[in-house]
Amino acid sequence: MDIQTQTEIIRSFRFDRSQTASQGYKRILIQLFGFLGHGKSSFINTCKYILDGGDYVNHAQADSSDAGRTTARISYPLTDYIMLVDNRGCGTMNNYETGEIFAQLANLLPLDQEVEWSRGFRLVNRIVEAETEILKSDFTFPVFLYSIKMGIDEEHIEELRNLLETAQSVTGVFPFVVLTHKSHGGLTVVERAFRDMGVGKLFILENYTPDDHFKKRGRHEDVLRFFNEVIKEVEFHLKHAKDLAQEFKNHKQLVLKFIFDREMSFSSQTEQNTQAYMVQRMESLRRKSEDQRNEDRQYFEEEMKRIQEYFEELRKKDNLRFEEEMKKYGQYKKNKNKDCILQ
């Protein structure tokens, strides 16, 4: 299929007008997620550049340095029925960041707001508050962006696999993965890692950037193929899904359970830490009182020694005095005898 035809298919996509076939959906929200600076905003600029035609525009404010900077979740219309949703990049995939992402993917948070990594049960409050703002007619489609330039560590593979699998559980769709920086080198290792994680739809491309947007057929084809596959996946899902309203509820429950488990494990961790602290404290007190006892014993022994010496001294003095007394007495007796003899 040539570029023109593919572009037309995407531009003219709309959900079937019949309520039954579309199951009430009106728009596809292509929800991007990934780490800081992996090319999410640039991907949005690239998609719009290719599908809107015209000049390259930095719509999504992709950063000019390698550091990330998007902090809000902003939607960009690609057509009347397809929206691209930019996202704040995660620094690490900890449970606070992923909790937020899962709530977004399950369509539980409103669009076009700052993204926060809420602690405690604040995310639950935000979900409840957002209930009236959520458009149930939005089909959220998860797309994970990853830069080949970053390589991939063995130790993070399990974490990424869990992330993608949970994203599938809360949307019903296994995320499509887009690998950016195609020409950087090191593709084989990264690609194999994602394939091993069970990723079926992997797209490898080079984003257009403010410094590099000379139109290239290969780049256009990569992006158009991505959109055609998204449309096919959504149509497949609608055809095979039974009750999307029930699915929505299930996804919501999964996200709430994720938050609940996260907080429970956090509080049991705190409890364990408190217990460990108490044991440590008792041990240090025990050691301290043992030290104290040793100190007391030493003091007592020294005191006893001092007393013994004192008594010894007294005893010697007494002996001396006694001997002197005896001497005096002997002398006295001698003199007395002499006196008697003389008389």
Ligand SMILES: Nc1nc2c(ncn2[C@@H]2O[C@H](COP(=O)(O)OP(=O)(O)OP(=O)(O)O)[C@@H](O)[C@H]2O)c(=O)[nH]1
């Ligand atoms: N050569 C090349 N540069 C890219 C590509 N994708 C992104 N970049 C550059 O990488 C940097 C970060 O890209 P962004 O699109 O801002 O990344 P991001 O994922 O939106 O970052 P956050 O908003 O922080 O999460 C920018 O300098 C982009 O120009 C790509 O495929 N190839």
Ligand SMILES: [Mg+2]
């Ligand atoms: Mg960004």
